[in-house]
Amino acid sequence: MQFVLGLLAIAVMLWLAVTFWYIAVAILAIWITVRVVRHVRMKRYFAGEVFQTHLKELSSVVTEHNEIAAYAAEIRAGGQFGLGTSGTGSQSDLAIFENTSRHGYRRDRNVAHYQAVNVHNCSLQVVRNASADPLKYLIKYFRVEATDEGLTQVEKLGETMSRLGNAVDNLKTREADITGEFNPPKFILKHYSKQFTERVGVQLSPITVPHPEYVFEYVSAGGNSSQRTTVKLDTRTIDRLIEELSGRIRRRRSAAGQRALMTARFREEIKRRDAYTCQYCAVSLDDEPHLLLEVDHIVPVSRGGMSTEENLQTLCWRCNRTKSNKMVGA
Ligand SMILES: [Zn+2]
Structure with missing residues (x-):
């Protein structure tokens, strides 16, 4: 009896496998057909009159877009995107740090970032104070000077960042506009967006605006805990920093108040x-x-x-x- 049941089970499984095999082949065939048809449609769209006409009409728009992309790269390459540096660890390149503990101690989970100039290692108190009063602590611990030169440097940073930010935003609206003008079928944008920008000739700029981050970090002696406060230098922070520095200079003497x-x-x-x-x-x-x-x-x-x-x-x-x-x- 058991033997018969076993045979029956094998037969059912075989039957299922055979049926499933047909379904699998059918799915595969549909999948290939869909892709082939899509590929042919893509080729026909790019070779088609509508696309080619737009390509001629918009060639100057595309050229200008690419020139601005090159310009953004120029700003990025020529700009300095940082301010002062933290004093902690300024000589740490002279030392080699090793965790030599045995017995599987995993005490290197929280290790202070002494090598990073954007990280200030400090007490827990300073980390907490910095989150309440970020500008004051940024100026103090990253040695941003409240002098005319210091102020000019921060203004220059703000200017470079806003120029780059404007150029990048400008490129994005141009790209949206160019795509809108072509108004390609949905499947092109969904499956062939890379080919689309290539055929149109738009060089997509990989440039983004670098907003440096300044970090106040506390790492406990054993490395069991750490806390940090991060100040991001975006336009809002930079503008407030400019006003803060100017206020300090003005309090000392009145020259910076004039401009x-x-x-x-x-x-x-x-x-x-x-x-x-x-x-x-x-x-x-x-x-x-x-x-x-x-x-x-x-x-x-x-x-x-x-x-x-x-x-x-x-x-x-x-x-x-x-x-x-x-x-x-x-
Ligand atoms: Zn002009």
């Missing part, structure tokens, strides 16, 4: 004053909705130019790029 502060807010004011129009070539945001505008020191800071309203002007990115290239050459 405007190069905050993101102030740059926007200058652009508004100039009616979002380039003061060299007169192109405006009305003419070109995607125009990338920047605020320029007429006499550069490096040549003693001040951040006063009279010394600031709105330029389009092309004119600003040409001007700064001439300055470097001069």
Whole structure:
């Protein structure tokens, strides 16, 4: 009886396997067909008249996009994205740290980051105070100087970051616009977005704005616990830092109080004053909705130019790029 049952079970399993095999082949065949059909449709779309016409019409738009992508890379390569450094561990490169404990101690779970200039190793109290009063502690422990030079350096950092941020945002809206103009079928964007940007000729810029982070860290002696406070240097933090430094300088003497502060807010004011129009070539945001505008020191800071309203002007990115290239050459 058992033998018969066993045979029956094997027969059922065989029957299932055979049936399943057919289903598997059917699924595979459908899967391949779907992909082949999709591939053919993709080829036909890219070779088609609609796509080719758009490609010709938008070639100058694409070229400009790629030029701005190159410009963003220039800003990124030429910019400095950091401020002061922490004093802790400034000589740590001279020493070698090893965990030599035996018996499987896993005490290296929390190890202080002495080698990182953006990390300040400190007491638990300082970590907690820094979270309550980040600017004060940033200035103190990362040695950001409340002097005219220190202030200028922070303003320059804010300017580079906002220029890069604006360029990156500008690229994104241009990309969205170009895609919108082509208005490709959904399956193209879903399955062939890489091929799409390649065929259109848009060079996607991998650049993002680096926002340095400054960390206050406490690591207990045994390495069992650690706590940290992180201050991220974004536009908001930088603007507040500029105001804080200026306030300190003004309290000491009144010179820094005389000039405007190069905050993101102030740059926007200058652009508004100039009616979002380039003061060299007169192109405006009305003419070109995607125009990338920047605020320029007429006499550069490096040549003693001040951040006063009279010394600031709105330029389009092309004119600003040409001007700064001439300055470097001069
Ligand atoms: Zn211009």
